[in-house]
Amino acid sequence: MSAPSDPLVQGSARTVLELHGITKTFGAVAALTDISLEVHAGEVVAVVGDNGAGKSTLVKVLSGVHPPDAGSIRFEGKEVTVPTPAAAHALGIATVFQDLALCENLNVIDNLYLGRELRPFRLNEVEMETRSWELLQQLSAKIPTIRVPVASLSGGQRQTVAIARSLLGDPKVIILDEPTAALGVAQTAEVLNLIERLRERGLGVIMISHNMADVTAVADRVAVLRLGRNNGDFSVKDVSTEEIIAAITGATDNVVTRRSAARSQHETHVGVGGSTPR
Ligand SMILES: Nc1ncnc2c1ncn2[C@@H]1O[C@H](COP(=O)(O)OP(=O)(O)OP(=O)(O)O)[C@@H](O)[C@H]1O
Numbered sequence: 001m002s003a004p005s006d007p008l009v010q011g012s013a014r015t016v017l018e019l020h021g022i023t024k025t026f027g028a029v030a031a032l033t034d035i036s037l038e039v040h041a042g043e044v045v046a047v048v049g050d051n052g053a054g055k056s057t058l059v060k061v062l063s064g065v066h067p068p069d070a071g072s073i074r075f076e077g078k079e080v081t082v083p084t085p086a087a088a089h090a091l092g093i094a095t096v097f098q099d100l101a102l103c104e105n106l107n108v109i110d111n112l113y114l115g116r117e118l119r120p121f122r123l124n125e126v127e128m129e130t131r132s133w134e135l136l137q138q139l140s141a142k143i144p145t146i147r148v149p150v151a152s153l154s155g156g157q158r159q160t161v162a163i164a165r166s167l168l169g170d171p172k173v174i175i176l177d178e179p180t181a182a183l184g185v186a187q188t189a190e191v192l193n194l195i196e197r198l199r200e201r202g203l204g205v206i207m208i209s210h211n212m213a214d215v216t217a218v219a220d221r222v223a224v225l226r227l228g229r230n231n232g233d234f235s236v237k238d239v240s241t242e243e244i245i246a247a248i249t250g251a252t253d254n255v256v257t258r259r260s261a262a263r264s265q266h267e268t269h270v271g272v273g274g275s276t277p278r
């Protein structure tokens with residue numbers, strides 16, 4: 001997948017994004033505490049967690065909306081800061097927020113190029129149309145015509161347009177916040193196919209999701225957040241849905257908590273009760 005001479009290659013995958021010790025508080029609320037996350041090129045990492053687990057805050061830290069209070073972010077091997085959305089964009093971190101931020105009354109091409117029309121002071125309509133088609137075709141997007149207003153597209157098609165739009169900046173990492181929420185079965189399948197195209201293009205994909213079926217269908221790894229902390233990082237092929245849900249709800253908290261308790265209080269007897277800690 002990656003060039004073997006690349007200094008960042010570890011095993012077969014190149015690390016594009018690495019977070020360590022990310023902490024973010026809002027007043028008395030600890031939204032994120034000591035979060036680690038690693039994303040490789042050509043990998044889909046699902047970030048899952050219950051309401052209030054810190055998923056959106058993590059997305060906002062990575063997209064330059066909220067600077068973290070502590071911790072480090074490494075992007076393509078270099079320590080970086082992401083103080084603003086423009087900084088995230090310049091680095092190559094694209095975010096598709098849940099509300100998609102599309103203009104309903106504009107057509108697909110205009111939405112794709114909104115704010116970055118080709119050539120200063122002159123819209124090159126033909127080139128924008130050609131490039132729009134090329135991009136959507138590369139993504140195998142099922143959009144019948146790019147001259148229709150976005151308002152008339154299905155939810156899945158809108159998601160596709162929003163993702164295509166974020167790809168124009170040529171990002172290395174793309175963050176999708178709940179990309180299949182509120183989509184029907186066929187549209188969900190369409191978006192999951194699209195996520196696979198992104199992986200094939202070598203992007204690191206972070207997908208926030210509540211839907212375990214989607215996560216296990218498309219993700220390579222699952223990072224679980226619980227109460228603003230890491231609560232498990234699993235390879236999808238080695239984990240069951242039940243195990244992921246247990247980590248989300250805290251049913252496996254005992255295992256994790258007891259394990260750390262056992263570590264710090266070696267001499268004290270701790271009953272781990274037969275479960276296998278990671
Ligand atoms: N701007 C803010 N000001 C104050 N508290 C906030 C702010 N943003 C998030 N929080 C708090 O931080 C915690 C994590 O919230 P976050 O929105 O990141 O959770 P989430 O995992 O995205 O949840 P959901 O699944 O409900 O979207 C919550 O307790 C939330 O109330």
Ligand SMILES: [Mg+2]
Nearest residue numbers: 052055056057
């Ligand atoms: Mg959220």
